[in-house]
Amino acid sequence: MATAIARPTEHLNIVIVGHVDHGKSTLLGRLYADTNSLPEGKLDKVRDICRQQGKAFEYAFLFDAFLEEQEQGITIDTARTFFKWQDRHYIIIDAPGHKEFLKNMISGAARAEAALLVIDAQEGIKEQSKKHGYLLSLLGIRQVAVVVNKMDLVGYRQDVFEAIEKEYREFLSQLKVTPERFVPVSAKLGDNIANKSANMPWYGGTTVLDSLGLFRKETSREQQPLRFPVQDVYKFDARRVIAGRIAAGRVKVGDRLVFSPSNKSALVKTVEAFNVEPVPTEATAGQSTGITLDEQIFIERGEIASREDSAPLVSTTFRCNLFWMGRHPLEVGKKYLLRLATREVECEVAIIHRIIDASDLASRETRTIVGRNEVAELTIRTKAPIAFDLYSDSEVTGRFVLVDQYDVSGGGIMTEMVTDEHTVLREEARQRDIAWVKGDVGADDRARHFGHRAALVLITGGRYTGKSFLARRLEGQLVADGRHSYLLDGANLRRGLDADMAEEDTKETVRRFGEVARLLIDTGLIVVSTTNAFGGADHQAIRTLVHPTPVIAVHMSKAEEEPPPNTDLAFPGPKDYEAIAAQIITELKTRGVLAEALGAKPQFHYSI
Amino acid sequence: MMNSHLRQLEDQSVYIFREAYKHFDNLAMLWSMGKDSTVLLWLARKAFFGHVPFPLLHIDTSYKIPAMIEYRDRFAREWRLELVIGQNKEALAKGMNPTLGRVECCTALKTNGLKNLIAEKGYQGIILGVRADEEGTRAKERYFSPRDKHGDWDFREQPPELWDQFKTTFPEGTHIRIHPLLDWTEINIWEYIRAENIPIIDLYFDKGEGTRYRSLGCAPCTTPIKSTARTVDEIIEELRKTTVAERSGRAQDEGRGMELLRKDGYM
Ligand SMILES: Nc1nc2c(ncn2[C@@H]2O[C@H](COP(=O)(O)OP(=O)(O)OP(=O)(O)O)[C@@H](O)[C@H]2O)c(=O)[nH]1
Ligand SMILES: [Mg+2]
Numbered sequence: 001m002a003t004a005i006a007r008p009t010e011h012l013n014i015v016i017v018g019h020v021d022h023g024k025s026t027l028l029g030r031l032y033a034d035t036n037s038l039p040e041g042k043l044d045k046v047r048d049i050c051r052q053q054g055k056a057f058e059y060a061f062l063f064d065a066f067l068e069e070q071e072q073g074i075t076i077d078t079a080r081t082f083f084k085w086q087d088r089h090y091i092i093i094d095a096p097g098h099k100e101f102l103k104n105m106i107s108g109a110a111r112a113e114a115a116l117l118v119i120d121a122q123e124g125i126k127e128q129s130k131k132h133g134y135l136l137s138l139l140g141i142r143q144v145a146v147v148v149n150k151m152d153l154v155g156y157r158q159d160v161f162e163a164i165e166k167e168y169r170e171f172l173s174q175l176k177v178t179p180e181r182f183v184p185v186s187a188k189l190g191d192n193i194a195n196k197s198a199n200m201p202w203y204g205g206t207t208v209l210d211s212l213g214l215f216r217k218e219t220s221r222e223q224q225p226l227r228f229p230v231q232d233v234y235k236f237d238a239r240r241v242i243a244g245r246i247a248a249g250r251v252k253v254g255d256r257l258v259f260s261p262s263n264k265s266a267l268v269k270t271v272e273a274f275n276v277e278p279v280p281t282e283a284t285a286g287q288s289t290g291i292t293l294d295e296q297i298f299i300e301r302g303e304i305a306s307r308e309d310s311a312p313l314v315s316t317t318f319r320c321n322l323f324w325m326g327r328h329p330l331e332v333g334k335k336y337l338l339r340l341a342t343r344e345v346e347c348e349v350a351i352i353h354r355i356i357d358a359s360d361l362a363s364r365e366t367r368t369i370v371g372r373n374e375v376a377e378l379t380i381r382t383k384a385p386i387a388f389d390l391y392s393d394s395e396v397t398g399r400f401v402l403v404d405q406y407d408v409s410g411g412g413i414m415t416e417m418v419t420d421e422h423t424v425l426r427e428e429a430r431q432r433d434i435a436w437v438k439g440d441v442g443a444d445d446r447a448r449h450f451g452h453r454a455a456l457v458l459i460t461g462g463r464y465t466g467k468s469f470l471a472r473r474l475e476g477q478l479v480a481d482g483r484h485s486y487l488l489d490g491a492n493l494r495r496g497l498d499a500d501m502a503e504e505d506t507k508e509t510v511r512r513f514g515e516v517a518r519l520l521i522d523t524g525l526i527v528v529s530t531t532n533a534f535g536g537a538d539h540q541a542i543r544t545l546v547h548p549t550p551v552i553a554v555h556m557s558k559a560e561e562e563p564p565p566n567t568d569l570a571f572p573g574p575k576d577y578e579a580i581a582a583q584i585i586t587e588l589k590t591r592g593v594l595a596e597a598l599g600a601k602p603q604f605h606y607s608i
Numbered sequence: 609m610m611n612s613h614l615r616q617l618e619d620q621s622v623y624i625f626r627e628a629y630k631h632f633d634n635l636a637m638l639w640s641m642g643k644d645s646t647v648l649l650w651l652a653r654k655a656f657f658g659h660v661p662f663p664l665l666h667i668d669t670s671y672k673i674p675a676m677i678e679y680r681d682r683f684a685r686e687w688r689l690e691l692v693i694g695q696n697k698e699a700l701a702k703g704m705n706p707t708l709g710r711v712e713c714c715t716a717l718k719t720n721g722l723k724n725l726i727a728e729k730g731y732q733g734i735i736l737g738v739r740a741d742e743e744g745t746r747a748k749e750r751y752f753s754p755r756d757k758h759g760d761w762d763f764r765e766q767p768p769e770l771w772d773q774f775k776t777t778f779p780e781g782t783h784i785r786i787h788p789l790l791d792w793t794e795i796n797i798w799e800y801i802r803a804e805n806i807p808i809i810d811l812y813f814d815k816g817e818g819t820r821y822r823s824l825g826c827a828p829c830t831t832p833i834k835s836t837a838r839t840v841d842e843i844i845e846e847l848r849k850t851t852v853a854e855r856s857g858r859a860q861d862e863g864r865g866m867e868l869l870r871k872d873g874y875m
Contacts, residue, residue: 009611010613039852065745066744066763067867076763077764077766080748237658243655272657274653339773403777407768
């Protein structure tokens with residue numbers, strides 16, 4: 001087998017940011033030119049272009065590749081460039097400074113480990129100088145070197161440089177960012193880029209090139225608690241592989257994993273890989289890997305695997321800092337898609353706490369919208385509970401983006417978990433599920449045996465809407481079809497399980513009902529229930545207790561009325577029971593609870 | 609053994625493959641049999657544990673070097689690949705060839721050949737082996753890069769891409785180009801070929817004449833370079849020293865050729 005010569009080379013991603021026209025692209029071009037890093041003929045090509053356009057030579061054109069960029073003398077989109085110096089490899093990302101292209105700057109900066117922030121000595125600190133500084137801190141980039149450029153235009157004066165350094169240091173200190181150093185340069189003339197300048201004898205620090213070498217490589221996330229977001233579940237051959245990239249920590253054969261928010265757990269049986277000898281037995285942070293489990297538990301993309309004693313937070317509500325890049329403003333109450341690692345869930349903004357003005361870090365008036373390129377502190381609420389971390393604890397699982405229609409439009413970091421009305425029940429369900437004593441017969445065995453998965457059909461509606469009748473019909477139809485179904489009526493618990501309770505404690509009644517439903521679900525049944533006594537909030541509590549079992553909420557009503565939130569199917573009653581039952585059965589098929597045809601092998605997501 | 613940087617590149621590419629496979633029902637990958645798209649193919653097998661769960665497209669301009677076709681058919685068989693071959697027969701029937709203009713020829717046979725195939729098969733996602741270090745406009749690409757109804761690239765309005773969240777939703781009629789190799793350099797490609805022992809077409813190696821291909825395209829528009837590198841090791845050593853751009857043997861890159869081609873939907 002061929003072997004690579006192992007070179008102890010390091011790779012570092014660096015972004016160049018700063019206000020428009022302050023000389024970022026020129027700096028980058030000069031860095032390449034002065035280190036002989038350009039391919040043959042490249043400078044000549046740029047020289048020709050400049051001559052054709054009747055311009056003086058522009059180093060910026062080396063990376064501002066588009067005609068439009070060159071004509072306007074402005075960077076529109078970030079460029080990835082590859083640079084090598086003294087055995088260290090860099091991807092240097094040249095970001096645009098114009099505020100119109102802030103989303104491009106963010107795309108570039110989001111992948112960087114360190115930043116060069118360029119400030120024009122003559123123009124001084126401008127709006128985007130501060131905004132970019134603020135965004136760097138929000139994006140978690142802590143290594144920043146500030147380059148004070150165009151020193152030639154201010155006669156290479158030390159006092160000009162020092163005034164900018166003082167002012168910008170103050171600004172950064174409010175963001176808790178300590179710049180590594182300030183470097184006075186002239187990118188155009190090559191002062192202090194790759195070579196020390198004779199024009200600024202008062203400066204004793206490093207050149208830009210040497211500053212790059214002083215940036216440290218980020219430490220790996222291997223030592224942090226395990227976070228393994230499930231990306232997909234593959235069944236290409238006999239193996240059922242849980243695929244994903246480890247965000248933090250490590251996973252080994254034999255480890256017990258807990259998946260959040262479903263609270264399923266299993267042991268790691270194998271670590272899978274293609275063309276790797278010897279076969280690996282563990283995988284660590286950063287690796288795209290695959291594992292198989294000792295049990296066929298049902299898990300889906302979006303869940304996060306961890307150790308039992310260091311599981312992520314789970315809630316529907318959290319506080320965050322967010323920047324908005326959307327075409328349309330972010331609005332309170334509007335629906336967006338939230339994506340966190342591999343999880344996608346509908347959400348809305350519950351509260352806008354404040355809009356942050358990046359130039360003075362003051363908060364602006366309270367508003368119900370966040371405009372393009374603004375930064376805000378928000379509370380967000382998701383439709384279903386999500387697993388996450390605070391950004392300060394775990395970066396990859398502590399940040400998210402919002403999608404508006406087709407576009408990724410905002411990015412945020414989680415700063416605080418907010419308890420919602422179901423936090424207590426959710427925690428109960430989690431403790432109970434993690435500690436659950438399993439027999440040798442698993443959910444998949446039961447599903448194979450019964451020909452369907454377990455589910456809960458919750459039928460709601462006012463008096464005399466026919467909901468109890470429908471529930472009986474549905475149970476009857478399912479059993480007649482050879483399914484395993486059971487009608488659970490809340491009334492049946494009252495004289496038995498709830499006999500010790502005072503009537504009015506609905507909260508406890510609901511909790512007990514949910515736990516009974518959970519038990520029946522564990523037996524593999526399709527539980528059909530009418531819960532007359534309970535209101536909408538109670539249904540939410542029941543969902544929390546049976547999570548992540550599929551729940552189908554059916555609402556019957558006499559009059560034209562808005563069905564309760566989270567209703568899946570609504571019908572006018574009391575009538576058409578046959579047809580309605582048939583529709584519910586179709587919905588069970590759509591959700592993958594029932595196989596398409598009777599007697600057919602069920603086609604579940606977890607492909608038995 | 610693979611060095612840690614190659615491993616990181618592999619991890620990122622595999623992640624992108626899996627995102628693409630998850631989000632696009634109708635996905636396909638371009639395979640030109642060159643070193644990049646063959647590494648791409650290998651990475652797909654990594655991502656899906658030895659399987660390639662989507663078809664491979666080859667846009668046959670009819671001007672390809674014959675050895676490339678033999679190589680294609682051999683590995684399609686050995687690796688059990690689903691091959692889909694596209695050709696702009698209409699343009700060829702009308703006599704399109706490089707002497708009518710290189711950009712025109714590329715547009716007709718490659719760009720339009722691909723566009724026609726995408727339209728015919730309704731692909732929503734196309735995976736390609738484009739690398740940022742190849743030339744200036746590719747340096748500004750996204751991992752997931754949308755193309756409009758006409759297959760055109762609007763580089764002014766590229767989607768933000770952060771924290772490995774990609775553009776995976778798009779209106780009807782448009783499609784997404786997916787670029788898992790964006791962060792790889794030419795040397796990385798060869799280092800990976802060596803580390804993984806990937807069978808690569810022998811046009812890349814000198815066979816005693818003192819020439820080899822550094823970049824493979826159509827026969828009339830690709831010239832071999834002077835080189836005596838006979839093995840992957842020798843190629844890597846040569847690349848460590850060279851200051852000549854990789855695509856200097858590719859005629860389309862002259863002037864603004866590549867920029868115009870790519871805005872129009874070229875790879
Ligand atoms: N005198 C002088 N001019 C400079 C210097 N650095 C850059 N310039 C000029 O400033 C102008 C803008 O430079 P760019 O490098 O394009 O600026 P940029 O920061 O990349 O601009 P955007 O990417 O559009 O934000 C060009 O005309 C450069 O020639 C310098 O050190 N001294
Ligand atoms: Mg620029």
